[in-house]
Amino acid sequence: MQDLFILTGPTAVGKTDISIEIAKNLKSEIISADSMQIYKYMNIGSAKITIEEMQGVPHHLIDIIEPDRSFNVSEYKKLAVKTIDDISKRNKLPMLVGGTGLYINSIIFNYDFTDARVDKDYREQLQKLAREKGREYVHSLLREVDAVSYEKLYPNDLKRVVRALEVHKLTGKTISEFNNRRDLYKIPYNIYYFVLTMDRAELYRRIDRRVDTMLEEGLVSEVDRLKSRGYTKDMQSMKGIGYKEIFSYLEGRISLDEAVYLVKKGSRNYAKRQLTWFRKDKRAIWINKDEFTCSSEVAQHIIDIFKSMHQSTFND
Numbered sequence: 001m002q003d004l005f006i007l008t009g010p011t012a013v014g015k016t017d018i019s020i021e022i023a024k025n026l027k028s029e030i031i032s033a034d035s036m037q038i039y040k041y042m043n044i045g046s047a048k049i050t051i052e053e054m055q056g057v058p059h060h061l062i063d064i065i066e067p068d069r070s071f072n073v074s075e076y077k078k079l080a081v082k083t084i085d086d087i088s089k090r091n092k093l094p095m096l097v098g099g100t101g102l103y104i105n106s107i108i109f110n111y112d113f114t115d116a117r118v119d120k121d122y123r124e125q126l127q128k129l130a131r132e133k134g135r136e137y138v139h140s141l142l143r144e145v146d147a148v149s150y151e152k153l154y155p156n157d158l159k160r161v162v163r164a165l166e167v168h169k170l171t172g173k174t175i176s177e178f179n180n181r182r183d184l185y186k187i188p189y190n191i192y193y194f195v196l197t198m199d200r201a202e203l204y205r206r207i208d209r210r211v212d213t214m215l216e217e218g219l220v221s222e223v224d225r226l227k228s229r230g231y232t233k234d235m236q237s238m239k240g241i242g243y244k245e246i247f248s249y250l251e252g253r254i255s256l257d258e259a260v261y262l263v264k265k266g267s268r269n270y271a272k273r274q275l276t277w278f279r280k281d282k283r284a285i286w287i288n289k290d291e292f293t294c295s296s297e298v299a300q301h302i303i304d305i306f307k308s309m310h311q312s313t314f315n316d
Contacts, residue, residue: 001189002084002088002094002189003088003093003094004108004191004192005093005096005192006104006191006192006194007194007196007302008033008097008098008099008195009099009278010274011047011210011274012203012207013196013206014196014289014295016053016097017295018196018299018302019095020053021295021296022302024055024056026095029093029095030058030095031080031087031094032060032097032098033100034098034099036240037061037062038062038065039065039067040063040064040065042067042226042243043222045214045219045240047214060087061076067226067229068230068231070236071236074106076103077103080096080106080107084107084189101274101278107187108189108191109187110184110186110187118166119170122166126166134155135155141165145174146164146165149161149175192310193284194287194302195287196289196298197287197288198288198290199290207271210267211260211267215260219242223250226238227250233248241266241267242263242267245260245266
């Protein structure tokens with residue numbers, strides 16, 4: 001089986017610096033698991049790693065599609081699996097780095113996205129209902145067919161609400177039943193899965209500082225350029241945190257102060273959801289950054305754990 005290293009954690013926890021140190025030590029190549037960094041021209045708002053920050057470590061699945069293109073997890077899995085294979089064939093360690101839990105799970109769980117295909121007509125029907133009767137109405141449809149998803153998903157998370165309804169229509173199963181098959185853990189990888197965490201209050205302060213830095217670096221100008229290129233707020237890419245709020249500001253719907261407040265609030269809520277998501281997988285090894293004095297110490301600790309686990313796996 002192929003080895004696969006995973007480093008994740010909530011937004012602004014400091015994955016980038018640590019991933020570079022680990023990758024250089026383990027001779028790894030990094031595969032992005034970030035649903036915003038796949039888009040071209042969207043650098044500041046996605047906190048995209050720069051060439052300088054890469055320090056010569058090869059990165060994959062960054063800047064691969066235009067912002068007007070939709071991109072789903074099935075497409076991501078296809079590209080990521082191919083990239084993992086290519087890296088492994090060159091005797092390098094593939095390293096999945098990013099905070100998009102769904103992307104990571106598509107690789108480390110045996111999800112077969114062909115089992116529940118897309119029903120475009122039904123999907124469009126639900127989206128039309130959302131426009132005409134509201135998202136709350138579409139969300140209420142889940143109550144009868146998938147009570148778990150009804151409780152778990154918010155009405156505003158229309159994409160996932162629609163997908164849960166669609167899976168039930170296509171398979172007769174709830175989306176949790178569909179995903180909880182017995183062969184879910186049968187994957188072709190030895191995974192080494194690390195999740196970074198830190199004090200929640202400090203994480204939120206880091207998020208606020210990051211948003212301030214994005215504004216200083218020109219986030220408003222970046223969104224304005226995207227807008228002038230013809231990209232619109234209804235596109236998947238423009239619904240990312242930081243982009244949708246600044247878009248609303250540029251359209252005169254809200255003030256800049258309101259936009260900044262919403263970006264910070266949205267980012268904090270996203271971090272909270274990420275932590276909840278990662279806790280579901282018992283294979284993950286949690287690394288509390290507060291127990292170390294610097295990123296280099298964190299990186300070395302993770303490297304030591306990996307080498308110990310890798311040797312144990314090899315001996316077995």
